Amino acid sequence: MNKALKLLIPLLVLVLALGYALREPLREFLYARMTQDMFVGADDDAFDPGPVTGSHFPGLRATYRGREVTLLEEFAGPNGTVFIASRSYDWCPYCMRQLRQLQDVRDEFEDAGIGLVAMSYDAPALQQAFVDRYNITIPLLSDNDALSVKTLGLLDPEYEPGDSRYGIAYPGAIVIDADGKVVAKFFLQAHSVRIDSSALLDSAKEALGVE
Numbered sequence: 029m030n031k032a033l034k035l036l037i038p039l040l041v042l043v044l045a046l047g048y049a050l051r052e053p054l055r056e057f058l059y060a061r062m063t064q065d066m067f068v069g070a071d072d073d074a075f076d077p078g079p080v081t082g083s084h085f086p087g088l089r090a091t092y093r094g095r096e097v098t099l100l101e102e103f104a105g106p107n108g109t110v111f112i113a114s115r116s117y118d119w120c121p122y123c124m125r126q127l128r129q130l131q132d133v134r135d136e137f138e139d140a141g142i143g144l145v146a147m148s149y150d151a152p153a154l155q156q157a158f159v160d161r162y163n164i165t166i167p168l169l170s171d172n173d174a175l176s177v178k179t180l181g182l183l184d185p186e187y188e189p190g191d192s193r194y195g196i197a198y199p200g201a202i203v204i205d206a207d208g209k210v211v212a213k214f215f216l217q218a219h220s221v222r223i224d225s226s227a228l229l230d231s232a233k234e235a236l237g238v239e
Contacts, residue, residue, distance in 0.1 A: 059121040066122055067129070067224040068216070070231075075217040077198045078113075078181050082211075085111075085204045089175035091152055092167060100145060100204065103167050107141035108211070108236045109204045110228065113182050113197040114148040115219060117158040117168065122220050123148065123199060124158065129225045131164050136229055140238050147171055149195035171195060203232045211235040 079086060087098045100109055112130065114123040127146055130137075137144050147169040148155065155168045169176075174195035177183040182197040200215030201223065212235035214223050223231070232238075 059125065062121050063125040063220075066125060066220055066222055068221055069224055069227045071214040071216060071223060073217050075198075075215050076213065077215055078200065078202055078213055079210050081213060082209065085202070085208050085210050086179050088147070088169065088179065089172045090147055090169035091172060092169050094152070096172070097169055100143075100208075103143045103145035104204075104206065105138065105141040105143040106206065107238050108206050108232070109143040109145060110137065110232050111202040111204060112144070112146035112166075112200075113177070113180070113202070114146055114199050115184075115196045116150050116154075116193075117148050118150050118154040120219075122222060124162075126199075126222045126225075127158075127164060127166060128162055130228075131162070131166055133225045133229060134166060136226075137232075140229065140233055142229075142232055142236065142238070145169065147176060147197070149174065149177070149197070171197075201228055201232075203235045205236055 085100065088100070090097045100111065103109060112127070114120065114127065117124055117127065130144060134144055145167045149171045152170045155170055158164065159168065171177055174183055177195065177197045184196050184198055187194040187196065198215055199219050199222065200213065202210055203212040205211050212231060214228065214231065216222070
């Protein structure tokens with residue numbers, strides 16, 4: 029028995045060491061499998077949280093680069109802004125995959141004169157880890173105590189104050205014109221489904237009247 033244990037312990041140590049060394053590739057593989065069918069070409073359900081289309085986009089209480097942000101003007105393009113509400117860039121694979129896809133086409137949004145900005149409830153340090161890992165240049169706002177999602181009408185009621193996930197938003201996109209008016213929204217009931225970035229760009233251009 030002792031001999032078997034002596035052989036088993038080094039094997040367990042080796043397995044644990046390999047698992048630790050390969051944790052990032054394994055996570056990427058699992059996330060890729062989970063999110064492989066997450067994108068759709070259109071908002072095809074009746075789920076419609078957030079500010080009313082045609083209303084003025086309300087203010088925020090979020091943090092960006094160590095300072096408080098209440099308005100989106102600094103992130104806007106000349107034709108408007110697409111605001112991405114996300115659950116988490118720390119533990120939500122769908123949110124991470126969506127923003128990585130948006131990062132790939134950010135130049136196309138800029139060419140259309142449309143700014144991109146995203147927000148989640150994650151602490152700034154957790155967001156920065158995501159930014160550094162995937163070279164994200166889209167501005168990420170950190171919501172303060174769920175104040176922004178409450179103001180926007182995007183707070184997911186599934187989680188109560190005190191829960192570690194209290195403050196997460198219904199994920200989706202809000203298109204805001206140069207005058208600060210909400211001209212389109214794209215929210216899907218299932219948090220594991222998101223609008224494809226190219227389709228979102230086309231829809232945003234249409235809503236903003238961009239050729």
